[in-house]
Amino acid sequence: MKEVQIMELEKVVDERLKKLSSIGSDPTGGMTRLLYSDSWLEAQKYVKAQMESTGMATKFDDVGNLFGRIEGSETPEETIMTGSHIDTVVNGGTLDGQFGVVASLTAVQFLQEKYGAPKRSLEVISMAEEEGSRFPTVFWGSKNFVGIANNDEVKDVADANGKKFADEMHRQGFDFSAKQTRRDDIKAFVEEHIEQGSILEREHEQIGVVNSIAGQRRYDITLKGEANHAGTTPLSYRHDAVYGMAKIVNIALDKAHEIGDPLVLTFGKVVPKPNTVNVVPGEVLFTMDCRHTDADYLVKFTTEIENMMRDVAKEMGLDINIDLWMDEKPVPMSQKIVDTIESQAKAGKYKYRVMHSGAGHDSQIIAPVYPTAMIFVPSINGVSHNPAENTKFEDLVEGVKLMADTLYQLAYK
Known part of the structure; x- marks a missing residue:
């Protein structure tokens, strides 16, 4: 100028x-x-x-x-x-x-x-x-x-x-x-x-x-297990939906941190049910937001995470529903x-x-x-x-x- x-x-x-x-x-x-x-x-x-x-x-x-x-x-x-x-x-x-x-x-x-x-x-x-x-x-x-x-x-x-x-x-x-x-x-x-x-x-x-x-891919994920008494249900008997979510989040974020920029991954919303202090949560809805500047890599990474989620759910005796509701390149x-x-x-x-x-x-x-x-x-x-x-x-x-x-x-x- x-x-x-x-x-x-x-x-x-x-x-x-x-x-x-x-x-x-x-x-x-x-x-x-x-x-x-x-x-x-x-x-x-x-x-x-x-x-x-x-x-x-x-x-x-x-x-x-x-x-x-x-x-x-x-x-x-x-x-x-x-x-x-x-x-x-x-x-x-x-x-x-x-x-x-x-x-x-x-x-x-x-x-x-x-x-x-x-x-x-x-x-x-x-x-x-x-x-x-x-x-x-x-x-x-x-x-x-x-x-x-x-x-x-x-x-x-x-x-x-x-x-x-x-x-x-x-x-x-x-x-x-x-x-x-x-x-x-x-x-x-x-x-x-x-x-x-x-x-x-x-x-x-x-x-x-x-x-x-x-690009952005956004998901709603629902894990369903079994709600039960927090005091009388041994850990080995539980089908704890929040525990399943915690494993998924931990594995996914560790993998994302290993990869680093420009990949970003966020689990931003968590809604457990029945959401009370003394009941093992039988269901949890949570969200995942993943972003990357390369379209193919974004699909590759999120597909790997989806498969991992299903494996964790199967291992823990949980039902899982994965809803990809936004897929912006x-x-x-x-x-x-x-x-x-x-x-x-x-x-x-x-x-x-x-x-x-x-x-x-x-x-x-x-x-x-x-x-x-x-x-x-x-x-x-x-x-x-x-x-x-x-x-x-x-x-x-x-x-x-x-x-x-x-x-x-x-x-x-």
């Missing part, structure tokens, strides 16, 4: 983040801004006004994705897009999603003010929803954007208060797209996000250049866009590393359709989806600067 008006950039980022963080602030701390809520619409309208104040032409699509556009001076039919999502989890932080929107908007504004109109069109998207926190749907914004949303899956669903998806959408002035048409003008998409992990902070780096998003980013970001990180002497994302993002929906890559900034203590979510302000600013550098190469060169 040429000489940057750092103080002005800092001021704009600070003002926009503070304003957005006041829209949907949760009285118990953090942010709660859910799809088609009043605070969600207020936030989108604020972003729209900010876009228009910089001279962008704005529009909403049918479902509430917001677009701000600057026409290119030479090849306007080619579009470089950037952005993220505007919704939050319940009682979440003030950066997840909205920092990416602010970073994109501010970077485009800076470029326009400093260099004038780009050669290719620049467009910022504030996506309607990514988190799945209100209704049983995820990536609603990006799935509609790329034309793969299934309206039938959400037409009749409701939130925890019984409010129907379609009714809330209509209340805020939006409707299902009659026909989703995939655009053919987008030549690149760049998303900026907080890391939601601790690698960058631990390694004293300010930027992550994301080259892939890990890893998503590689565009090497060309990754190289562009990395070259700018080197040129600007940013402290960076090339890395994968263990969390899901809108980019994983967009990447199979358009050339896509991501920029990460550090998360303090790796905390996210939590009111304590935070990033050093100077790291946020570095992220915005690198976004501007990257968009300059993509849209002006």
Whole structure:
């Protein structure tokens, strides 16, 4: 980047983040801004006004994705897009999603003010929803954007208060797209996000250049044995479901630790039955979440774990049911866009590393359709989806600067 008006950039980022963080602030701390809520619409309208104040032409699509556009001076039919999502989890932080929107908007504004109109069109998207926190749907914004949303899956669903998806959408002035048409003008998409992990902070780096998003396999596993009296049933007579689960978890996690990064394995939920102090548990439901950046290795490892689970259950006289309910393949980013970001990180002497994302993002929906890559900034203590979510302000600013550098190469060169 040429000489940057750092103080002005800092001021704009600070003002926009503070304003957005006041829209949907949760009285118990953090942010709660859910799809088609009043605070969600207020936030989108604020972003729209900010876009228009910089001279962008704005529009909403049918479902509430917001677009701000600057026409290119030479090849306007080619579009470089950037952005993220505007919704939050319940009682979440003030950066997840909205920092990416602010970073994109501010970077485009800076470029326009400093260099004038780009050669290719620049467009910022504030996506309607990514988190799945209100209704049983995820990536609603990006799935509609790329034309793969299934309206039938959400037409009749409701939130925890019984409010129907379609009714809330209509209340805020939006409707299902009659026909989703995939655009053919987008030549690149760049998303900026907080890391939601601790690698960058631990390694004293300010930027992550994301080259892939890990695949995920999620399971519900049920072990059934026999509930019995905790005092009168000898250990050798028991068919203890929790004991079986403990063996499975121990073997699986030991194996995962032997393999190490980028494999991660989590047993996050445990529901024993009857779940009382003086009864041998006759049944237990538990979950397994496994992630890796290589699709074949992810399947190989989890298949081995599945077979091990069955062996343990048979050995202990337990019945087992293994339900694989999520099977998302890893998503590689565009090497060309990754190289562009990395070259700018080197040129600007940013402290960076090339890395994968263990969390899901809108980019994983967009990447199979358009050339896509991501920029990460550090998360303090790796905390996210939590009111304590935070990033050093100077790291946020570095992220915005690198976004501007990257968009300059993509849209002006």
